[in-house]
Amino acid sequence: xxxxxxxxxxxxxxxxxxxxxxxxxxxxxxxxxxxxxxxxxxxxxxxxxxxxxxxxxxxxxxxxxxxxxxxxxxxxxxxxxxxxxxxxxxxxxxxxxxxxxxxxxxxxxxxx
Amino acid sequence: xxxxxxxxxxxxxxxxxxxxxxxxxxxxxxxxxxxxxxxxxxxxxxxxxxxxxxxxxxxxxxxxxxxxxxxxxxxxxxxxxxxxxxxxxxxxxxxxxxxxxxxxxxxxxxxx
Numbered sequence: 001x002x003x004x005x006x007x008x009x010x011x012x013x014x015x016x017x018x019x020x021x022x023x024x025x026x027x028x029x030x031x032x033x034x035x036x037x038x039x040x041x042x043x044x045x046x047x048x049x050x051x052x053x054x055x056x057x058x059x060x061x062x063x064x065x066x067x068x069x070x071x072x073x074x075x076x077x078x079x080x081x082x083x084x085x086x087x088x089x090x091x092x093x094x095x096x097x098x099x100x101x102x103x104x105x106x107x108x109x110x111x112x
Numbered sequence: 113x114x115x116x117x118x119x120x121x122x123x124x125x126x127x128x129x130x131x132x133x134x135x136x137x138x139x140x141x142x143x144x145x146x147x148x149x150x151x152x153x154x155x156x157x158x159x160x161x162x163x164x165x166x167x168x169x170x171x172x173x174x175x176x177x178x179x180x181x182x183x184x185x186x187x188x189x190x191x192x193x194x195x196x197x198x199x200x201x202x203x204x205x206x207x208x209x210x211x212x213x214x215x216x217x218x219x220x221x222x223x224x
Contacts, residue, residue: 034212043116043202043215044155089155096210098145099168102155 008087010107019077021106023090028071030092034100035064035075039086047075047088077108085110113139116216118203124222130191133219137184137205143167144186145213146178149200158201161186162209190221198223 013019025033031052036044050057050064050073057064063076073090087107091100117136125131137144146158157170161180178188184205190197200220204213 032210036215043217046212046214049212093210097168098143098160098204098206098209098213099157099170100213101157104154
């Protein structure tokens with residue numbers, strides 16, 4: 001759905017733990033999904049993407065899971081570090097266009 | 113490669129004025145998209161350009177316009193500024209449509 005929300009949900013984790021950030025998307029026709037990390041004062045930074053013909057994709061310390069049946073996307077971060085503290089956004093698009101629909105975002109707070 | 117470059121970084125305008133924001137995409141990237149980010153509405157798609165043609169447009173009034181030049185650089189213009197136009201304006205580029213988008217740091221526009 002459209003990005004909304006002034007108050008972001010926060011996920012607090014201990015350094016070294018694994019983090020899982022969840023996202024529900026609304027458009028069943030969406031065929032491309034992407035995760036971004038945004039730190040204060042910066043633009044969104046690409047983390048990982050996945051197309052609808054896959055259900056899992058791994059990167060360096062990150063894994064994205066896609067469940068099309070329930071329209072759910074998740075980002076798993078292994079061995080979370082203080083530098084991972086940021087706001088994380090999921091985004092979806094369809095039809096090969098760059099019109100991304102962003103989720104509201106989740107703030108990840110990593111405590112030493 | 114240099115990243116997406118946006119100028120200026122900060123801008124202060126008064127109601128009724130107009131503003132032009134500039135974006136230089138990553139070298140070799142031909143698709144440029146613009147997004148507006150506010151605390152209340154989150155990240156919202158403005159428009160997308162590819163090969164100097166607007167390919168997609170978001171739900172913003174006609175006061176918001178853009179263009180892309182032959183070297184893929186892009187500008188967006190907002191006329192008759194309103195207080196609600198205060199936001200972080202983000203530019204993103206990709207090699208082709210439907211590919212991963214890389215964002216710049218944005219232009220923070222304040223309308224007084």
